[in-house]
Amino acid sequence: MLVIMLAVLLIAGIVSVMNSIPLSVRNVYGYSKHITGATPRGDRSFFPKLKEHFEQSPVPIDRTIVARTVIFNVKSIVGPWPFVLHGIGSQDAGYVIEKVGLKLGEGRFPEAGKPEAVISQRVARNLGLSLGDALLRPDDDKNFSPYEVKIVGILEGREWFAFSSYEYLKENHFPPVDVLMLFAPNQTEQRNLDAWAEESLRSQRAMVYTYPSLERDTTETFRILFKILNVVVGLLVTVITIMMGMLINIYLGQRIVEFGLLQAIGFTQRRLISRAIFEAALVVVFGWVLGVLAAGALLYIIQLVLMEPRGFYLDPTDTLAYAYSIPVPIAIIVAAALTVWWRFRKFDPISVVERRIA
Amino acid sequence: MIEAHSASLIYIDHGREIHACRDISLEVRDGEFVGILGPSGSGKSSLLYMLSGLKDPTFGEVRYGGARYTTLDDAARSNLRLREFGFVFQQPYLLGYLSATENVVLADSSSEDAYERATHLLNVLGLGDQLNRMPSELSGGEKQRVCVARALIASPKVVFADEPTASLDHAGGVQVVSLLRRHHQGALVMVTHDPAMLDQADRVFSISEGTAVELLKK
Numbered sequence: 001m002l003v004i005m006l007a008v009l010l011i012a013g014i015v016s017v018m019n020s021i022p023l024s025v026r027n028v029y030g031y032s033k034h035i036t037g038a039t040p041r042g043d044r045s046f047f048p049k050l051k052e053h054f055e056q057s058p059v060p061i062d063r064t065i066v067a068r069t070v071i072f073n074v075k076s077i078v079g080p081w082p083f084v085l086h087g088i089g090s091q092d093a094g095y096v097i098e099k100v101g102l103k104l105g106e107g108r109f110p111e112a113g114k115p116e117a118v119i120s121q122r123v124a125r126n127l128g129l130s131l132g133d134a135l136l137r138p139d140d141d142k143n144f145s146p147y148e149v150k151i152v153g154i155l156e157g158r159e160w161f162a163f164s165s166y167e168y169l170k171e172n173h174f175p176p177v178d179v180l181m182l183f184a185p186n187q188t189e190q191r192n193l194d195a196w197a198e199e200s201l202r203s204q205r206a207m208v209y210t211y212p213s214l215e216r217d218t219t220e221t222f223r224i225l226f227k228i229l230n231v232v233v234g235l236l237v238t239v240i241t242i243m244m245g246m247l248i249n250i251y252l253g254q255r256i257v258e259f260g261l262l263q264a265i266g267f268t269q270r271r272l273i274s275r276a277i278f279e280a281a282l283v284v285v286f287g288w289v290l291g292v293l294a295a296g297a298l299l300y301i302i303q304l305v306l307m308e309p310r311g312f313y314l315d316p317t318d319t320l321a322y323a324y325s326i327p328v329p330i331a332i333i334v335a336a337a338l339t340v341w342w343r344f345r346k347f348d349p350i351s352v353v354e355r356r357i358a
Numbered sequence: 359m360i361e362a363h364s365a366s367l368i369y370i371d372h373g374r375e376i377h378a379c380r381d382i383s384l385e386v387r388d389g390e391f392v393g394i395l396g397p398s399g400s401g402k403s404s405l406l407y408m409l410s411g412l413k414d415p416t417f418g419e420v421r422y423g424g425a426r427y428t429t430l431d432d433a434a435r436s437n438l439r440l441r442e443f444g445f446v447f448q449q450p451y452l453l454g455y456l457s458a459t460e461n462v463v464l465a466d467s468s469s470e471d472a473y474e475r476a477t478h479l480l481n482v483l484g485l486g487d488q489l490n491r492m493p494s495e496l497s498g499g500e501k502q503r504v505c506v507a508r509a510l511i512a513s514p515k516v517v518f519a520d521e522p523t524a525s526l527d528h529a530g531g532v533q534v535v536s537l538l539r540r541h542h543q544g545a546l547v548m549v550t551h552d553p554a555m556l557d558q559a560d561r562v563f564s565i566s567e568g569t570a571v572e573l574l575k576k
Contacts, residue, residue, distance in 0.1 A: 264445060265508070266436050349412070352451075
């Protein structure tokens with residue numbers, strides 16, 4: 001039972017940790033659900049045409065904001081991840097954070113042209129920063145800015161988000177290209193705007209950033225990884241099944257006298273086979289349930305102790321992780337049934353009562 | 359009750375034909391104690407297995423209540439062994455994870471009063487203070503008496519005993535046979551190599567090299 005339990009724990013653990021990566025992608029960049037982004041590609045003179053293009057949008061646009069962006073790094077379980085520091089004008093800051101589902105919890109918004117930034121609670125927790133700390137520094141190659149960019153405000157809410165002064169980023173950061181942040185009146189229209197922008201700007205000198213494209217890219221990125229995972233889990237199930245088949249064979253061998261005696265005194269072979277398979281199935285199912293409970297508990301502890309404090313994501317109730325472990329009990333029960341059938345195929349109770357088998 | 363007509367049993371051992379029983383004809387009548395006497399390897403156990411339906415004769419036939427065993431399927435034959443026959447084997451096989459009482463109940467677990475009857479039988483057989491003991495806590499003689507109780511609990515019409523005294527000393531062996539005789543109203547077919555164990559038998563068959571069965575009328 002312990003073997004089954006550990007196998008379930010192992011498989012559910014691997015799948016859950018693997019799933020935590022795309023889950024983290026979707027969570028960390030979840031703010032982009034509320035924004036359609038567009039920027040010139042290769043030619044910044046294309047920007048006025050880009051603006052005109054969106055003015056012709058068949059989808060209603062609630063507000064268009066001209067912004068700048070700078071990349072800095074947040075931490076993830078697979079190393080540093082790029083994250084966007086948006087340069088937003090002070091007249092738009094309140095609107096943007098409200099659309100993203102955040103509100104100012106501590107401090108204030110950045111002053112125009114000043115090296116100041118506002119970050120959400122999740123970003124602050126991930127980086128271990130608080131009000132007054134520096135987000136970007138001149139001596140930090142990965143999170144560089146010519147001046148120390150201090151955190152002047154913390155946003156409350158579930159999304160990850162960071163912004164600075166539009167004027168400061170325009171004056172001090174590369175690339176010197178503006179970005180359009182487009183907001184539709186609601187989520188349905190936002191998805192329509194995403195689709196229209198992607199379709200209408202395909203093969204144009206513009207880059208479009210949307211949440212659906214992030215979803216597609218994430219799925220595509222992890223497709224190969226999950227194929228490899230399928231092979232690994234398949235091998236694991238095969239090894240465990242062979243091992244369990246051998247263990248069940250040994251177990252039946254140890255009880256062969258019992259089965260011989262019972263058959264000799266009048267128990268039918270069918271009843272004994274059913275009994276042996278039922279006992280094996282009971283052990284396997286019980287082991288699987290215990291394995292699922294143990295995996296759930298372990299993943300919950302990992303989430304609580306390792307992931308959550310660092311702003312990482314892991315879902316202890318990830319049904320896919322437990323679904324991946326289902327082939328284990330099924331394969332073992334099939335192996336047990338075949339083993340039992342094989343042992344009883346030519347079983348002669350007289351060989352037991354005559355002590356030819358003992 | 360049980361009739362064997364020209365029953366022969368041949369089996370193959372390492373490519374060699376072994377004639378365990380040759381052309382045996384005998385009858386076991388209701389309520390009688392039939393002893394089968396013979397040295398080791400003479401075929402007496404094989405004869406017992408044929409008479410109880412555990413093995414089919416290679417030639418000839420064995421009938422119980424007029425019906426040939428070979429006409430019964432596995433379920434019907436198993437049911438016959440469970441409901442109408444009782445078995446005591448040479449080794450006192452008991453299930454190690456069940457108590458003495460539970461081992462006895464095993465042979466009649468579908469009866470509502472099985473526990474009461476098992477307790478009564480064990481008391482009668484002198485094991486009243488061992489009811490809840492596990493097999494590992496019982497002596498060889500005590501285990502064999504539990505096996506006798508297990509054979510008797512379903513009130514079988516026939517008890518088949520295959521060298522039930524072999525693992526016991528003489529006094530223990532005599533006690534087991536006496537208990538079987540005293541507490542079983544139906545037929546008793548007992549195989550042994552020890553003539554002293556058949557003192558109470560109504561009839562004794564001698565078997566030698568499986569080739570012939572000689573009736574020794576007592």
